[in-house]
Structures are given as C-alpha cells and as structure tokens.
Amino acid sequence: MHVARLCPATGWPLRLSTLASLMLLAQGAAAQSGAAAAPQALPDVTVRSTLVQSPLDYAPASVTIVDGDRLRDRQWQVNLSESLSGTPGLLLQNRQNYAQDLQLSIRGHGARSMFGVRGVQIFVDGIPATMPDGQGQTNNIDLQSVERIEVLRGPYSTLYGNASGGVINAYSARGEGSPSIDSSFAMGSNGQKRLGLKAQGERQGVGYVVSASRFLTDGYRPQSAADKNLFNARLDTDPSEHSHLMLVANHVNVDALDPGGAAPAEWAANGRAVAPGPLNFNMRKNMRQSQVGLAYDYRVDASNALRLMVYAGQRSITQYQSTPVAVQAPATSAGGVIDLGRDYGGLDLRWAHSTEAGGSPLSLVLGLTANLVEEDRQGYDNFLGSQLGVKGKLRRDERNTLSNADPYLQASWAFAPHWKLDAGLRWSHVKFVSRDHYIAPGNSDDSGDTRFRRWLPMLSLQRELNAGTQVYASLGGGMETPTFNEISYRPGGLPGLNFGLQPATSTSAEIGLRQRFAGEALRGQWSAALFHTSTRNEIVTAENIGGRSSFRNAGRTRRQGAELATQLWLARQWQLNAALTVLDAKLRDGFCNSAGASCVPAGKRIAGTARTQAAIGLDWRPHGDWRLGADWRHVSAIAANDSNSIEAPSYGVLALSAGYTRQWGPWKLNAFARIDNLADKKYVGSVIVNESNGRYYEAAPGRQWMAGMSLGYQF
Template sequence: MHFDHVCAGAGWPLRIATLSGLMALAQGAAAQTSPALPEVTVRSTLVESPLEYSPASVTIVDGERVRDRQWQVNLSESLSTTPGLLLQNRQNYAQDLQLSIRGHGARSTFGVRGVQVFVDGIPATMPDGQGQTNNIDLQSVERIEVLRGPYSTLYGNASGGVINAYTERGEGRPRIDSSFAVGSNGQKRLGLKAQGEQSGVGYVVSASRYLTDGWRAQSAADKNMFNARLDTNPGDSGHLMLVANYVDVDALDPGGVTPADWQANARAVAQGPIDYNMRKSMRQTQVGLSYDHRVDASNALRLMVYAGQRHITQYQSTPRAAQAPATSAGGVIDLGRDYGGMDLRWAHDTRLADSPFSLVAGLAVNVVEEDRQGYNNFLGSALGVKGALRRDERNTLNNADPYLQASWSFAPRWRLDAGLRWSNVKFESRDHYIAPGNGDGSGDTRYRRWLPMLSLQHQISAATQVYASAGGGTETPTFNEISYRPGGLPGLNFGLQPATSRSLELGLRQRLDGDALRGHWSAALFHTDTENEIVTADNTGGRATYRNAGRTRRQGAELGTQLQLARQWQLSGALTLLDAKLRDGFCNAAGTSCVSAGKRIAGTARTQAALGLDWRPHSDWRLGADWRHVSAIAANDSNSIEAPSYNVLGLSASHTRQWGAWKLNAFARLDNVTDKKYVGSVIVNEGNGRFYEAAPGRQWMAGISLGYQF
C-alpha cells in the first residue's frame, strides 16, 4: 500500500511521536502495582473469544467510561478514541450523527449508512442498510463494541463496520441512581435509573430527558428516552432476556451553510430553514426477546425476536418553485414503519483432528412495512405547514440471510476462522399517488450475494497475536437513495445497483500485564476495493438522485491503545490514516459535470488522532484531558470544497463522596477549551452549496448524580 497522499501535509509524524512519547512515558511511570486486568470477551464475533484472541479489529468501551463526566446523549462523547471511526456531532438533533468506519458510510447526508448498528442484538439498521443511533440509551449501556474490517461482512448488507451496544444486566441488591446536568446554550439533562435483582429476575429501568436551545438558531431539541431490560433463568440451562425501548424526539433543523457564510458567522443559518420552520419529530417503540438454551455440553441454541413501530414527520426547506413539477414529492415527509424480525442460531463445540472446533449456523430475517407520504410544505402563503398530498406509497423491505461460521484451533497457537452469509434483500413499492404527469411508480427488485470471510491468527506469545483476514461485502441502495430517478422522471430508481467490495486486513494485538503498565494496544493495515460505488448523480431543488460510479479504494492504517499507568493514570489513544479515493471518474446525470479519477471520497478525512489522559490523585477525585485532531474533510466529489482541519481540547473533573448507602458524584466539563472555530460536520454534496454545519465554541457543563443502594 502507498500512504503518500494519506500523510502529505497532515503533520502525522508529530502525532505519532506524541502518542509514542506518551506510551514511552507510561512505561517509565511510577512503579506502583496496577490493578489486575479483567478478561474481556468480545461478543460481536459469532464465536465469542477473549479480546486478545479476536479474529478482527474490535474496540470495546465500557459503560462507566461512556457515562463518566459526559452528557450521555451522543455516541460522539465517548467513542472518539476508536481507531477507524469518524464520528461527527452535527449539533442537529433533527438528523443523526455523521458516522463512518474506514470511509464506509461517509457519503450519508442523514442517518447512518454503510455501518450496521445493533442494540442488545436487535438491529437498528433496516434491511436496506439505513440505520440510526438515537435509540441507544447511554445511561444504561453496559458496553459498546466497534467492529471493523472483513469480519463485519458476516453481518450482511452495508456492513462496512458494526457498532454493538449492550444494556447492563440487573444484579444484586436494588439501587436507584438519579442525575442532573446543565450547560451552555440551555442544555439540561435529567436521568433516573433503577436496577437490581428480585426473586431471580434482574432488572434495569432507565428514563431520561435532554433539552437544548441549540448553539445556532433553529436548533432547539427535546429528546426523551425510556429503556428497560429484564433477565431470568428459567431452569438450569436457559436464559431469557426481555428488552423494551422508547424514544421521542422533537427538534428544529438549522441545516447547513455555505463556506462563505460560515466564515463570516459560525452561528449563521440560511434563510430557508427559518422561513419554512425546518424541523423533525420522531417516535419509536420497540420490544425484543431473546432466549439462550444450553442443550448439552456441546450444543446451544439462541432465538431472538423483536418488533417495533417508528413514525417520522419532517418539514424540509424545499423551495415552493422546486415543488411545482408533477413528479415532486413535496417538502414534508410523513413516514410510518412497522418492523420486526428474528435471529435463530445454533452453536456446536467439538473437536476436529483432535483440535478444538466450533461451528455457528443461523438465520436472520427482518421485515419492514413502510407507509410514506409526501406533502407540500406550504398552504397558500403560509410556509412550513402541511399542504397538498404529493406522494403516497407502501414500501416493503425484507431480508432472509442464512449464515455460517467455523473456528478451528488446528495447531498450537494457530486458529482459522471462516464464515459465509447469503445476503438476500428485497425491495417492493406500491404507488398510490397517480396524477397527470406522475405515473405509477410501483416496482420491485431483489439483491442477492454470497459474502465470505476468512481469518488466520497466530499467537506469537501468550500476550501477542497477529492475524490476517479477507472478506467480500455488499452495499445495496437504500430506499432513500432509490426514491427519485435522475432527470425528474417518475417512479423509483430500481436501476441503481449494489456496490460490491473485497477487503483485506493485517493486524497485531498485544496485552500488557506488567506491574506498572497494564492494558492493550493494537495496530492494523487495511485495504478495500469497491466496484459500482453509489455516488450522487444530481442534487437540485432539495432532491438527491444517485448512480453507480466505477471503482473506489479505501486503504490505511490504525493504531489504538488503552493503558493503565500505575494506579493513578489512564491513557487512551487512537490514530487513523485513511486514503479513500475514486479509481474511476464519473459524470452527473446530465453529463454536464464530471469528477476525475484520483479524487478523495467525499466525507472522508486523511488523518484522525485522539488522546485521553485521566489522573486519579485520590480515590474520590478524577481529572481528565482529551484532545482530538481531524484533518480536512472533502465536502464534495470534486474536492473543490474542504472543511478545514481542526484540533480541540477538553478538560473534565469529578468528585465522589460516599455516606453509607448514599453515593454522590459531582462532575464538570469544559469542551473546546481554546474556543476553536471549526466545522463539526459536513453535508456531503449539498445541492445549494451549504456544506458546513458549525461546531460550537467553548462549552461548559456541570452536574451531579446521586445513588442509593438498598
């Protein structure tokens, strides 16, 4: 691989030197005995294994770290030191976080694209690959696992990476925890959680509310969450888990601004979102049930079933004139979804050639029934109100994917993992809005592909492992991407084909178990070639259409570490170098504008780095500093616009006191300490040139949590 373009002008040698220097300093830290490292098991791989023997790149963030001195609202708060993950907080609760892994999902203008998201084993990603993260309750999460590389392909369609969130399991005596935090721009958060175990039933019940006036105009939000988990063991060989989740969001949408407007005023908002009162409301209710049964010493079964409802009403700032054509879907989206599915899995442990052999076979089925209506966003002279019906369709998405993985420790210190999944996604649309100039857009299509994975591991020593893996992936268009045909033609764009990819990875992972230095670090080289990349064909009048381009390539390197330095110090760090480019050029739908080969894939950054340092001078005190660097991000396919690179620093502190059964924790944060002006996220290929969503300047927050153990 050639990383010349990744590194050019990015100042990465200094950042590597900084990270290496801190690691070297760590090894020379005070030789006080650190607490023993707990063994961590990776759950995101079908055959679970200790972290140091995982056949893939995995980062695990525990729930305590997710909540410690944080708002507990966004994943961006606690996953910044995850290698390969670009996670941008848009400061816009009408849209989800901008999230990509190794460049997969970078083109998404809203929601999560190209990355699979799961919560307690339940997919938060629909069969078409469109997902969201706003139903993850960080107040009750036990851990978050971020899986990268070829192994992700076993999760099926659009799995350029995987994020798995797991809720805590209730155990022990009952406990109640409450929290309250306030901060800049009218931010407030209230939280309440009860957990424990009673008569063999473990429970965790969590509720929270978050309010903000927003840093920019037209960005206020109100988010309410409820999450519950119940666990019990019916019999000696079974485990039953019930989870329920509800999320309710009402948020204004400030949209993006042009680079010139951002330069003149970072808090600027375009006139359109204000005139049309751009906003979004979302309600989702979901329940899931999983049952694990140990048949005998060699066989186990697992069944997970889930169902949910989701309703979205979104008012866009599409100009009235752009809604004049008969094929326009208007400027208001009214979307209702009923969804559900199941995952049935069998695990078998035996021996092959007198060596341990594990086999997992399963079937994942998911169904989405969607009623989608579109309306004008005006009524007479009134703007930002629901007007005439312009779209009415019934859409169905489903997939039925069988999968298989085998793991064989065929020789001392050697292990081979192989897997295969049959991705089978079907789209169907029935058009109920037929008018002059807007014919019947009904249709259906199906995408099928075998997705293989192979990984070979070698244990160099008891603490050091090297592995190599390869896989083939697919990424179908989403319903949003086939919603409009180029040239203003009626109907859905069923001619859009899935992108297919081939990935390679070489990784090294080491566990450190010294007296003064404990933890682990990992490094990986990765390379992905993709054909039929899905790119923007046109973006006018608030409507984006898509087409297939030629070949793209994503390659780079990752370094990550989590270290315990004696008893007082903790260090975490991540470095990502990414070279994501078009290998073939392409033109827009009209052929009037072309992008040449060699351009960087829009939405990607060449370099990312993050460091977090925590100091505990006393068991009651915790002080921290975190630093993040992101290099310039290409805002459009031609790379003519880039969001500037930035470095931001955060400081935090907390103090804990215990009085018998009561525990009080007071905490505070100061983010963007130097009041850096920077672009928090980029709206890729925005048709009006409004690419930038500004990040806030210096921000503060302070809060308390109070817990009682019965």
C-alpha cells in the same frame, strides 16, 4: 493549548509523527517492563460481536470495546460522539442538529450519507437499528443504561450482511445484586439540560434495569432547539438451570428544529449562520419509535446451545423540509413534508456447537436472520397559499416493503498450537417492493420491485507469537445496497423509482497485531492494523436539483490505511488512551453526472472522509474520590463534495473535565464538570455531503461548559 497557534513549520505531519512516535515508544517501554509479567494481570474482556465469542486478546479482527462507566463518566450521556470519537477507524461527528443523526463512517464506509447512517450496521441488544436496506440510526441507544459498546471493523464485519462496512453493537447492562436507584441532572451552555433516573437490581430471580431520561437544548444555532425523551428497560431471568430469558423494551421521542447547513462564506462570516429557508419554512422533525425484543438461550448439553431472538417495533416520522415552493410545482414532485409510518420486526435463530476436528477444538455457529419492514410514506406540499411551513396537499402516497432473509455459517478452529482459523459465509438477500397509490395527471404509477443477492465470505488466520501477543490476517467480501431514500428519485427528473441503481460490492483485506503487557510500573495494551478495501459500483450522487438528490453507480474506489491504538495505566494514578487513523479513500475511476455536464476525475478523495484522525485522553486520579482529565482530538480536512472543491478545514480541540465521588453508607454522590473546546476554536463540526444548495457546513460550538451530579441509593 491551542493547536491552531503551533508554528506552521511544524505542521500536522510532524504532530502526527510525534504522536505515533510517542505511542510506539510507550508501547516499547511497556513491553520491556512487562516481559516477565503475566498478561492476565489485566482484566479479561470477551468479544461478543464475532458471534463465536472469544477473549479480546484472541479476537481475529479489529475490535474496540468501551465499557459503560467510561461512556458515562463526566459526559452528557446523549450522543455516541461524546466517548466514541477516539475510536480508531471511526469518524463520528456531532451535527449539533437533533433533527438529523450523527455523521458516522468506519474506514470511509458510510461517508456519502447526507443525513442518517449508511453503510454501517448498528445493533442494540441484538436488535438491528439498521433496516434491511442499510439505513440506520443511533438515537435510541440509551447511554445511561448501556453496559458496553463494541465497534467492529474490517473484513469480519461483512458477516453481518448488507451495508456492513463496520458494526456498532450496544449492550444494555444486566440487573444484578441489591436494588438501587440513581437520579442525575446536568446543565450547560446553550440551554442544555438533562435529567435521568435509573433503577436496577435483582429480585426473586429477575434482574432488571429500567432507565428514563430527558434532554433539552436551545441549540448552538438558531432553529436548532430540541427535546429528546428516552426510555429503556431490560429484564433477565433463568427459567431453568439450562436456559436464560431476556426481555428488552425501548422508546424514544424527539422533537427538533432543523437549521440545515451553511455555505462556506456564510459560516466564515458568522459561525451561527442559518439560511433563510429553514427559518421561513420552520424546518423541523418529529420522530417516535417504540420496540420490544425477546431473546431465549438454551444450553442443550455441553456441546450444543440454541438462541432465538425476536423483535418488533413501530416508528413514525413527520419532517418539514425547506423545499422552495417553485420546486414543488412539477407533477412529479413529492412535496416538502415527509409523513412516514413504519412497522418492523424480525428474528435471529442460532445454533452453536463445540466439537473437535483433528484433535483440535472447533466451534461452529449456524444461523438465520430475517427482517421485515413495511412503511406507509406520504408526501405533502409544505405550504398553503402564502403560508409556509404547514402541511398542504398530498403529493406522494406509497406502500414500501423491505425484507431480507440471510442464512449464515461461522467456524473457529484452533487447528494447531498457537494457530487459529476463522471462516464464515453469509447469503445476503435483500428485497425492495413499492406500491404507488398516488396516481395523478403527469404522475404515473411508480410501482416496482427489485432484489439483490450476494454470497459474503470471510477468512481469518491468527497466530499467537507469545503470551499476550497475537497477529492476524483477514479477507472478506461485502455488499452495500442503495437505501429506499436513494432509489426514491431518478436522475434527470424522470418519473418512477430508480430501480436501476445497483449495490456496491467490495473485497477487504486486513492484517493486525494486538499485544497486552503488565509490569509493576506500566501495564496496558495496544493494537495496530493495516487495511485495504476495493469497491466496484460505488454509489455516488448523480445530481442535486431543488433540494432533491438522485444517485448512480460509479466505477471503482479504494479505501486503505492504518490504525494504531493504545491504552496504558501509568502507575496507579494515570491512564492514557490514544488512537491514530490514517485513511486514503479515493476514486479509482472518474464519473459524470446524469447530464454528462459535470465530471469528477479519478484520484479524488471520497466525499465525507478525512485523511487523518488522532485522539489522546489522559486521566489522573490523585485520590480515590477525585478524577481529572484532558482530551485532545484532531480531524484533518474533510472533503464536502465529490469534486473536492470544498473542504471543511482541519481542527484540533482540547477538553478538560473533573469528577468527584463520595460514599456515605447507602448513598453515593457523583459530581462532575467539563469544558469542551477550551481554546474557543471556530471549526466545522460536520459536513452535509454534496448538499444541493452548497450549504455543506454544520458549525460546532465554541467554548462550552457543563456541570452536573448524580445521587444514588443502594437498598
């Protein structure tokens, strides 16, 4: 199968409509076959991301849950993009650059990010991987020990506070049962290797899961080799019959070269192209992070429960950029080397109460979240004399403090048979403080502080149409502040921090339908959602000069679209997963750069977004020991800049995989292999949005292979 060779007359619209039609026909047939069957034939899944926990069937929001076994099966277990890229509403692209994080956005939120994650909240075992300013990262998520990942979309996510255009929650598995140990090894194209070791079980009332892994790659492009080491541990115990204690610890260390992006013409001529700058300056990054968290749950009585989660961590980054020497000449330059040390911590205190109102069940959650980040940030020249890519003289030295303190309230009331009302309110308060310790001729004191405050409400109404079928409507208000990186530079090369940059505020609405069915020949579930978000003061790029980006507020934007997802079990041997996303993300008001010389008119697509995404995964288990799978993914053209003058071409890629499992007494062998991009299609895997040098494209590999095995022992 090679999508690029389909007849042009059919086109992507026909393929899109065909996919949607097949999904709807399958759902219609399934609903008929399961009309007389009990939906409980499928396993019940509890959603944790909505705070007032409920079965997935009754969650008043768009939620996708992917369990750990599915995340790991026939995968590298390194990147979220391996198994979450088929999630509706989620654009998740692997940059093939471990010096930078994945390109990640949810319904267009976070799409503006050049590097790292913006506009989406990420949590690992309740610990935020997103800082109070909305800047996040995913590389500390240990897929080897994760129990599940939940992706929350729509108005409900605004209850997570600043920059919550969507939420990704990762939960580590809890150790239970007899002790076991599992070792794994995988290797593949471009020198990729992964080694893993995991021990889990329960002993004397203490459950434990401890895992460690190392991933090595030579990289698809020159200057893209990487070495990633990850450790994760979780301990659980019950101090009393009414309490539970969880301790989690995590450490990640990444050393990676950085190839940067390629201009469209460079990529067209050579998919592995790397510009001279990253090579000449040996562009690279080292990141180390260690954190620990403690969660204590106490059941006061049948109606009341308390939960306290506290955490602390340290993060250090040294990053060598390819900023030209001449650009670093002005006294206001921050140099071409970033040296960052960060201490962070926080807490979440929560009280849950169950009661009745008007004779109907009412659940309440009242809580307070507080987070603090203190960072020392230095900048240095990236040269000494004629030698490039080395640390030179000091050009920046500042102490930055980020903090937030957000009280919140959430209620869920089943006020009538088949009806449920959910409501929530959060007071989000984010504070920025910067103290400049680098004062030099031509570089004055850039100290300053600012704060942003906003009420974030949410309301959702749900109706049960019949057993297994729910419909809901939600409305919410959100806020996204600029990150510290985005206020670091003022437009026009002016000195000081850009504290005039304001947060973007939004109003989101959604209607959705979720159905579960179970028949003798066909069972499964499907969901559909329509969404609309209006945003004011959208944060956009003001100018890109010499590798530095400054930002400004534009006018209004709109993100609207539809999502459709299904999971079907066909007989006992076949499983089908499919997802479809249609997104219309546009500027409602035009804007100009800081000099007024270049303007973007209204109606342009928001940079970094794709109009359509589709994914289909088919698994066949002909025998209890064997697993065979095929996965197809399509992403339409992605706007690389605000003017939409450059787009990364659309693509469709196919992957095949196989797995074999065999048990011999206490021993368990799992062998697996996969081929990605089977047709060896040349395509752009991700884009660097509004890249200042016009090097927008990050190439994806051609045909890739991997194979591996794991061996486990149950004591």
